[in-house]
Amino acid sequence: MTANVIEVNRLEHSYGSVKAVDDISFTVKKGEIFSFLGPNGAGKSTVINILTTLRKIQKGEARVNGYDVAKESKSVRKSIGIVFQMLCLDHEMTVCENLEYHGKIYSMPKKERKERIEELLKLTELENKRDTLAKDLSGGMKRRLELARGLMTKPAVLFLDEPTIGFDIQTRMRMWEYLREIKREGTTIFLTTHYMEEADQLSDRISIIDNGKIIVTGTADELKNKLGKDLIYLETSDNKTVAEILRAIESVKTVTEDTKSLRVLLGVDVTHVLPLIMEKIRQAGIEITTVNIKKPSMDDVFVHYTGHGLREGEPQERDEGIKTGGVSE
Numbered sequence: 380m381t382a383n384v385i386e387v388n389r390l391e392h393s394y395g396s397v398k399a400v401d402d403i404s405f406t407v408k409k410g411e412i413f414s415f416l417g418p419n420g421a422g423k424s425t426v427i428n429i430l431t432t433l434r435k436i437q438k439g440e441a442r443v444n445g446y447d448v449a450k451e452s453k454s455v456r457k458s459i460g461i462v463f464q465m466l467c468l469d470h471e472m473t474v475c476e477n478l479e480y481h482g483k484i485y486s487m488p489k490k491e492r493k494e495r496i497e498e499l500l501k502l503t504e505l506e507n508k509r510d511t512l513a514k515d516l517s518g519g520m521k522r523r524l525e526l527a528r529g530l531m532t533k534p535a536v537l538f539l540d541e542p543t544i545g546f547d548i549q550t551r552m553r554m555w556e557y558l559r560e561i562k563r564e565g566t567t568i569f570l571t572t573h574y575m576e577e578a579d580q581l582s583d584r585i586s587i588i589d590n591g592k593i594i595v596t597g598t599a600d601e602l603k604n605k606l607g608k609d610l611i612y613l614e615t616s617d618n619k620t621v622a623e624i625l626r627a628i629e630s631v632k633t634v635t636e637d638t639k640s641l642r643v644l645l646g647v648d649v650t651h652v653l654p655l656i657m658e659k660i661r662q663a664g665i666e667i668t669t670v671n672i673k674k675p676s677m678d679d680v681f682v683h684y685t686g687h688g689l690r691e692g693e694p695q696e697r698d699e700g701i702k703t704g705g706v707s708e
């Protein structure tokens with residue numbers, strides 16, 4: 380078997396005339412946390428549903444843990460754990476019973492079930508909730524129970540579809556901690572998210588996905604470094620002219636004009652080129668009101684590659700908005 384736990388080759392999927400997944404190929408290595416980062420409607424859930432055999436594959440090939448999702452779906456299912464929003468817990472069962480039941484379905488021996496439940500209650504910090512009915516747990520605890528259930532069978536790959544959607548930042552960061560711990564146990568993790576920070580902080584590698592296509596893949600650092608060394612935000616008395624001046628400077632990679640400010644991506648360290656930039660603007664008789672310097676963030680990467688922002692946290696209509704020409708690179 381190869382070291383790739385997930386292999387996807389030229390995957391396509393349509394709902395009627397809507398092409399939700401458009402020629403997607405990628406691999407996930409053993410032990411990695413791999414994220415699909417993209418807006419609502421990008422095709423993330425469709426891909427994850429195909430990989431977990433919940434949706435039938437239409438076109439292309441996909442292997443999970445070495446098994447073909449089309450021909451060996453049973454073996455695929457035995458290899459995976461799933462944490463999806465739509466999978467509900469049994470709310471009339473206690474925390475322990477939910478886990479026990481799941482282990483039984485998967486024919487885990489009693490002793491193994493018992494041991495695993497204790498490990499997972501510890502990991503997800505639900506030890507003192509073991510006899511609480513699932514319906515009486517908070518939202519964050521419910522998701523932790525779902526996580527524990529997904530891990531019950533010690534899967535080779537854990538799939539999570541938007542695992543922290545709607546969580547506050549503390550709850551989200553705790554979830555990241557659990558996932559890092561699970562990674563340390565050797566589990567490969569595939570997750571989807573529309574939170575920039577989640578992809579950035581948690582993933583070994585990220586694929587940015589938009590309109591059913593993978594636009595770019597890499598580690599968070601690779602993606603940011605590819606963009607440029609430093610970013611300057613400038614506000615001046617004449618942004619338009621300044622943009623022209625800056626575009627003529629060799630080490631300036633791109634200049635984007637926002638309503639109020641200019642976003643200047645540099646190919647070199649800011650200290651090398653800032654004096655020149657200031658001097659040229661001064662020579663043109665233009666006043667600089669604000670200078671802000673920062674390193675490219677995941678948001679910058681996303682905007683750069685997709686041509687639009689993610690509008691985090693906003694409720695989004697599936698088929699409206701966020702239509703772009705897509706920047707290809």
Ligand SMILES: Nc1ncnc2c1ncn2[C@@H]1O[C@H](COP(=O)(O)OP(=O)(O)O)[C@@H](O)[C@H]1O
Nearest residue numbers: 394397399418419420421422423424425426697
């Ligand atoms: N069951 C379905 N029937 C019809 N269209 C769907 C269905 N599920 C998803 N779609 C459409 O497919 C596209 C991708 O959706 P989805 O895979 O859910 O994206 P994401 O998870 O990134 O939000 C969207 O345009 C969505 O409206």
Ligand SMILES: [Mg+2]
Nearest residue numbers: 423424425540
């Ligand atoms: Mg989705």
